[in-house]
Amino acid sequence: xxxxxxxxxxxxxxxxxxxxxxxxxxxxxxxxxxxxxxxxxxxxxxxxxxxxxxxxxxxxxxxxxxxxxxxxxxxxxxxxxxxxxxxxxxxxxxxxxxxxxxx
Amino acid sequence: xxxxxxxxxxxxxxxxxxxxxxxxxxxxxxxxxxxxxxxxxxxxxxxxxxxxxxxxxxxxxxxxxxxxxxxxxxxxxxxxxxxxxxxxxxxxxxxxxxxxxxxxxxxxxxxxxxxxxxxxxxxxxxxxxxxxxxxxxx
Numbered sequence: 001x002x003x004x005x006x007x008x009x010x011x012x013x014x015x016x017x018x019x020x021x022x023x024x025x026x027x028x029x030x031x032x033x034x035x036x037x038x039x040x041x042x043x044x045x046x047x048x049x050x051x052x053x054x055x056x057x058x059x060x061x062x063x064x065x066x067x068x069x070x071x072x073x074x075x076x077x078x079x080x081x082x083x084x085x086x087x088x089x090x091x092x093x094x095x096x097x098x099x100x101x102x103x
Numbered sequence: 104x105x106x107x108x109x110x111x112x113x114x115x116x117x118x119x120x121x122x123x124x125x126x127x128x129x130x131x132x133x134x135x136x137x138x139x140x141x142x143x144x145x146x147x148x149x150x151x152x153x154x155x156x157x158x159x160x161x162x163x164x165x166x167x168x169x170x171x172x173x174x175x176x177x178x179x180x181x182x183x184x185x186x187x188x189x190x191x192x193x194x195x196x197x198x199x200x201x202x203x204x205x206x207x208x209x210x211x212x213x214x215x216x217x218x219x220x221x222x223x224x225x226x227x228x229x230x231x232x233x234x235x236x237x238x239x240x241x
Contacts, residue, residue, distance in 0.1 A: 010172045013182065014205050023176075060203055062164040069164060089167045092134070092150075092185050094200035095159030096192065 007080055009039060010087040018046040032063060033076040035086060050088065060091035111184065111210045111226050113137075113239045117147050122222045124149055125188035125214040132160040133214075137184040138175060145180055152187075159199075160187045184226070186212035193217055194225040196234055204229035210237055 006026040011019050019025055027042065029035040036057075040047025052058050056076070063070045064087040070078045080086065117137060124133040134152045139145035148170070151163040162185075175182065185206060189197075194215035196204070204211060207230040214224045226237040 012171050013208060060161075060205070062167075064164075064168050067165075067168070087168045087172055089164055089171060090205035091161055091164065091203060092136070092167060092206060093154065093159070093161035093203045094187060094197060095132070095154065096197050096199065 005082045007035065007082060007084045007086055009035065010085065012089050014090055015046060015049060015088065018043045018049070028082075029080060031074075031076065031080060032057075032065065032070050032078045032086070035080060036063075036076070049090075060093055062089050062091065063087070064089070108142075108237070109235070110238045110240055112142055112144060113184075113212070113224065113226065113241065114144060115241045117144060118224050118239075118241070120147050121186050121188075121212065121214050121224055125190070125216055125222065128152070128188065129190050129216055130157045132157065132188050132190060134160040134162050134185070134187040136162075136170065136182055136209075137186070137212075138170075138178075138180045139183045140180055144183055145178075157190065182206065182209050184210040184212050186214065186224075188214040188216060190216050194223060196227055196229055201229055201232060201234060207231075 005028040009025050009027050011023055027035050027038045029038055036050055050061055057063055065078055065080055066084055132152060135147060135149040137144050137147050150166050152160045153163045154161040194213040210226045211229050212224055212226045214222060216222050226239050228235045228237055
């Protein structure tokens with residue numbers, strides 16, 4: 001039976017290996033934290049890529065709800081509603097490590 | 104482009120655009136992407152570096168969301184390469200560049216301005232901590 005409380009989660013290319021190649025999946029939940037938990041239940045290994053050992057969203061992963069970064073909203077507590085679109089995007093980033101020789 | 108190919112086509116115009124971008128952003132690091140299809144680069148997109156200081160880059164995640172979930176699917180294109188500059192060091196991935204190379208299907212291009220009169224670009228595949236240089240074809 002279709003889940004009418006489901007939200008669409010957009011999966012970026014580097015993480016589609018965990019979702020059998022799917023670019024968008026449906027998950028239900030009340031907030032971002034439950035969405036991420038259920039993603040990990042449904043797609044083992046994915047959660048580890050999204051959250052650190054303390055359960056927080058990894059520094060170099062961004063989660064958007066309807067185009068807004070949850071870091072600018074209520075983080076993991078950000079409420080979500082049926083029909084919302086949740087986008088996950090790993091960073092494109094780099095730099096010289098503090099104190100390292102320029103390399 | 105075959106995933107893992109040891110060559111990458113970087114047309115002269117795009118290479119010049121990366122160097123020009125690096126010079127404009129100096130002393131900060133510049134960043135951007137090349138999108139296209141297979142072995143055929145379509146265009147270069149300059150992106151906003153939201154990292155603080157002059158030693159890091161982080162592409163604006165809001166731009167990334169738009170790129171990955173709107174622009175690329177709408178135009179049936181792929182992310183082919185990610186570029187950034189090293190304003191004062193050689194064109195080789197730093198430890199942090201390697202650690203944060205989440206987009207392993209893309210080629211990582213680095214533009215060095217270490218020798219300001221002789222900027223150059225090199226390309227690498229970075230996967231699971233290993234770095235392999237790719238030959239850049241014009």
